[in-house]
Amino acid sequence: MQVFLQTLIGGITFGAVYALVAMGFSIVYRTMGLVNFAHGSVVMIGAYAASTFYMASRVPFAVAIVVAIVVTGLIGLIIERFLRPLENKDFTLMLIGTIGFGAVLEALAILIWGATGRAVPNPVATEPLDLGGVRIPTYSLLVIGVAALATGMLAWFLRRTKLGAAMQAVAMDHEAATACGIHVGRSNAMAFGIGACLAAVAGSLIGPMLYVNPTMGGTLGIKGFAAAMLGGFGSMPGAIVGGLAFGLLDAFAAGNFQGYSDLVTFVVFALAVMIRPTGIFGETTVNRA
Amino acid sequence: MKRRLLLLAPIAVAAWLLPYGLGGYTMHVVDVAVIFAILAIGLGLTMGVAGQINLAQVAFFGVGAYTVAILTTRTGLSFWPAAVLAILAAVAAGLLVGIPALRMQSHYLGIVTLGLALGFINWVTNAGIAGRAEGISNIPVPPLFGIDLSSGYLFYYLELVVFALVLAFALFVTRSPLGRRMRAMRDDGLAAGALGAEIPLLRMTAFVLSGLYGGVAGLLYAGLIQFVAPETFSISNMFLLLAMVIIGGRASVIGCVIGALGLAFVREALLDVSAYAQLGYGIVVVLVVVFFPQGLAGLPAQVFRRKARERPRLAPFVPYDEAPPTPARTALEIDQVTKRFKGLVALQDVSLSVPVREIRGIVGPNGSGKTTLFNVISGFYTPTAGRVRLDGNAVTGLTPYRLSLEGIARTFQNLRLFEDLTVRDNVLVALDRTRTSWIWRYLALPWAVAGYDRSLRGRAEEVLQRFGLSDFADAIPRLLPYGIQRRVEIARAMASSPSLLLLDEPAAGLNGDEVGRLAEIVRSIRDSGVTVVVIEHNMGLVMSLCDHITVLSGGRVIADGSPDEVAVDPRVVEAYLGDSMTAPTEREAEHDHADR
Numbered sequence: 095m096q097v098f099l100q101t102l103i104g105g106i107t108f109g110a111v112y113a114l115v116a117m118g119f120s121i122v123y124r125t126m127g128l129v130n131f132a133h134g135s136v137v138m139i140g141a142y143a144a145s146t147f148y149m150a151s152r153v154p155f156a157v158a159i160v161v162a163i164v165v166t167g168l169i170g171l172i173i174e175r176f177l178r179p180l181e182n183k184d185f186t187l188m189l190i191g192t193i194g195f196g197a198v199l200e201a202l203a204i205l206i207w208g209a210t211g212r213a214v215p216n217p218v219a220t221e222p223l224d225l226g227g228v229r230i231p232t233y234s235l236l237v238i239g240v241a242a243l244a245t246g247m248l249a250w251f252l253r254r255t256k257l258g259a260a261m262q263a264v265a266m267d268h269e270a271a272t273a274c275g276i277h278v279g280r281s282n283a284m285a286f287g288i289g290a291c292l293a294a295v296a297g298s299l300i301g302p303m304l305y306v307n308p309t310m311g312g313t314l315g316i317k318g319f320a321a322a323m324l325g326g327f328g329s330m331p332g333a334i335v336g337g338l339a340f341g342l343l344d345a346f347a348a349g350n351f352q353g354y355s356d357l358v359t360f361v362v363f364a365l366a367v368m369i370r371p372t373g374i375f376g377e378t379t380v381n382r383a
Numbered sequence: 384m385k386r387r388l389l390l391l392a393p394i395a396v397a398a399w400l401l402p403y404g405l406g407g408y409t410m411h412v413v414d415v416a417v418i419f420a421i422l423a424i425g426l427g428l429t430m431g432v433a434g435q436i437n438l439a440q441v442a443f444f445g446v447g448a449y450t451v452a453i454l455t456t457r458t459g460l461s462f463w464p465a466a467v468l469a470i471l472a473a474v475a476a477g478l479l480v481g482i483p484a485l486r487m488q489s490h491y492l493g494i495v496t497l498g499l500a501l502g503f504i505n506w507v508t509n510a511g512i513a514g515r516a517e518g519i520s521n522i523p524v525p526p527l528f529g530i531d532l533s534s535g536y537l538f539y540y541l542e543l544v545v546f547a548l549v550l551a552f553a554l555f556v557t558r559s560p561l562g563r564r565m566r567a568m569r570d571d572g573l574a575a576g577a578l579g580a581e582i583p584l585l586r587m588t589a590f591v592l593s594g595l596y597g598g599v600a601g602l603l604y605a606g607l608i609q610f611v612a613p614e615t616f617s618i619s620n621m622f623l624l625l626a627m628v629i630i631g632g633r634a635s636v637i638g639c640v641i642g643a644l645g646l647a648f649v650r651e652a653l654l655d656v657s658a659y660a661q662l663g664y665g666i667v668v669v670l671v672v673v674f675f676p677q678g679l680a681g682l683p684a685q686v687f688r689r690k691a692r693e694r695p696r697l698a699p700f701v702p703y704d705e706a707p708p709t710p711a712r713t714a715l716e717i718d719q720v721t722k723r724f725k726g727l728v729a730l731q732d733v734s735l736s737v738p739v740r741e742i743r744g745i746v747g748p749n750g751s752g753k754t755t756l757f758n759v760i761s762g763f764y765t766p767t768a769g770r771v772r773l774d775g776n777a778v779t780g781l782t783p784y785r786l787s788l789e790g791i792a793r794t795f796q797n798l799r800l801f802e803d804l805t806v807r808d809n810v811l812v813a814l815d816r817t818r819t820s821w822i823w824r825y826l827a828l829p830w831a832v833a834g835y836d837r838s839l840r841g842r843a844e845e846v847l848q849r850f851g852l853s854d855f856a857d858a859i860p861r862l863l864p865y866g867i868q869r870r871v872e873i874a875r876a877m878a879s880s881p882s883l884l885l886l887d888e889p890a891a892g893l894n895g896d897e898v899g900r901l902a903e904i905v906r907s908i909r910d911s912g913v914t915v916v917v918i919e920h921n922m923g924l925v926m927s928l929c930d931h932i933t934v935l936s937g938g939r940v941i942a943d944g945s946p947d948e949v950a951v952d953p954r955v956v957e958a959y960l961g962d963s964m965t966a967p968t969e970r971e972a973e974h975d976h977a978d979r
Contacts, residue, residue, distance in 0.1 A: 129489075129490040129493075131493075176669060176673065177669075177673070179673055180672070180673065184676070185489045185490065186430075186434070186436060186489065187672050187676055188672075189436065189489070189490055189493060190625065190629055190668065190672055191668070191669050191672035191673065193622060193625060193668070194626070194629075194665045194666070194667075194668030194669040194672060195665065195669055196622075196665075197622055197626070197661055197662075197664065197665030197668070198661075198662055198665035198666055198669070199665075200619075200661065200665075201658050201659070201660075201661035201662035201665060202662065204658040204661070205658050205659070205662070209658070309619070312618050312619075313501070316494065316497055316498060316501065319494050320494060320498060323491060323494060327491075353505070353508075353509035354505060354506065354509055355505075356501055356502060356504075356505035357502040357503075357505040357506050357509075358502075359502075360498035360499055360501055360502040360505075361499070361502055363495075363498055364483055364495050364498060364499055367483070367486075367487065367491065367495060368482070368483050368486050368487075368495075371486050371487045371491060
């Protein structure tokens, strides 16, 4: 039971990060129909930006996160501008184009920060809380708290602000949105920027939990992407549920199958999406056949 | 063809003489590049030709290489039997990874295949039998009639023979009916299904091919390097492979080969500055995707736009021979069909029966269920209740490709031509009436396939001639005027020699002359013995063309009869014009005015 609860906490912590990554995928996908395979690499850049700033200048971790958000937000805008000719057109080309961007970002990270990784010190170095024998790291609480805060702010933005409403409109029908006087290009750029900001938050948070290195984007991106699919591509509640579900799957696979956890995780994932390709809260049409 | 062969000869001679001018290390680089070229062909076939996003190609490569390594070093099997088993194992892996493709496509498929590839890497880095992170060394050198294949020079010739074989097979497959069906599936899976292409089996075939090429490349790699380790099959190499295929041109086998050879050498040249190399090919991939989606292979066509010598013209339609009269029977019978989408009832107890050699019109306001009815008849939807019979045989719930082989052909409201196939290829896809299980012949009897393809081509010319499309045979449909595209779609449907033709708004977007010619074509099709059901909003055309009309409204049949009967039926008038009896007519309104 104790082991179970301990794994559960670890799973939820990683799940919160996967949920942030998945939300980044989803907001871009629902707004502009673009599947951003470079998202994982943006997360990695976010992790590097935050850790570099945090370790070099000894500013509070929160400030480092904000810096990372600015950096990745800019990168997001650049990627969007480049791929704009392909939006809402050829899915396959778009997908490959973003894979190309992922390779570029990875190469840039190697050039700037070197091919070897770095360990990031824990920003809240206190004893774990002891709850009836289950040890809850304080950093886990921080991760879950920040992820919840970011989710809440995003929900508020999408529901309560005019810009958010405009983005929802573009998501539903970009042609009709144009007819209503919404600048679709700007709205898309905003979605991409927000997605990249979420990536930065995810990257900053995961830094102290993992070893930060240039290739971490690959696995993280794929897991976040898988989480988005599990929840239902393009659905925000789906991204959260999918992220947590994937975090738990990952944690229990690691607990029970040690080294083979990735194999088990991805086989279970493949089976799950085969049984229900639309995910938990999925869009009704996966492949319009 | 002869010119092609002439062109091939110097390349073959150059390839044969190449080792004489190379140093030992360069030879090794060439050997590795050829292996990547084989892998790239496999990826090009699945992704470029069949349109299946497959990001597990390196895993198939790995399965091939590791099977050879494990069997030769752990069980003492000799190289060639292990190699045969390796190919089988890679094909089996292809089948397994392909299963998700039956349920999902595009980015969904991409992420699942990528995940499974990661799973494979995870397994080989952890499993004791696969040598964990250190890999397996001391794989025996393949014996070959006393030729010492540990020399990179001699191994090159083995590779060259294998490469020539797999390249020829890939070119043969892409140019054959199978390749055409795959390209049709890539462009529009729905329309391909409606023309007799068995989509699930085709998708699996694509993955089998991908596994086959991965396996061949893998066993060559094991024989060449005599060492396998997980990092060779990593995700970053998958992206390198992807870059090769995209830069070369994914839809062209030759393009894939050029991309693979080129990038393999560039990577080798920039080995010391690999981060810059990755930066470079990442940027090139982005630029290619945005500006040259066809890759290097598409460049010649993009640069030298062929000028049309003379303006092609649509020739007149050559009517079919009139078929002798057949005894009256029911061609299509729809019995109490209901179709519900969750809460929405699109069709409610629809029954109609169409006698053979009739032109039946289906009319009704928008949203009355006409196209849903077509989708039920042609197998895209399974009805919630009710039965469909074709010539007395129950065909309810059959898949579109089965119905196509049973003799149903259809056109689509918004034109579903295969956009990257020529007009001739569009027709050829429909002419091919074989089941996909026929594909064993591609391996066993390639000459029989070639003969069959020749006969199809002959018949395609006939069809194009009949529909006056000969001048447009090599054109890409989306560049043609709308009226001609409509005619191509009817020609394609008729190429499948149907007994029942369903036309969904064939006159939409046509001008007056074109509508007249359409009526002539449809009558001739009827006279040749084909039963025609047509959905149309152009009432003039419906009234003059159809023998019998069924009117749908709100998912129900509200009238059924000859054009004259239907036109005056008050329920029809009401459905079209609203409850017009209660509104004052122009005359009454005038009267009212005068009274006041």
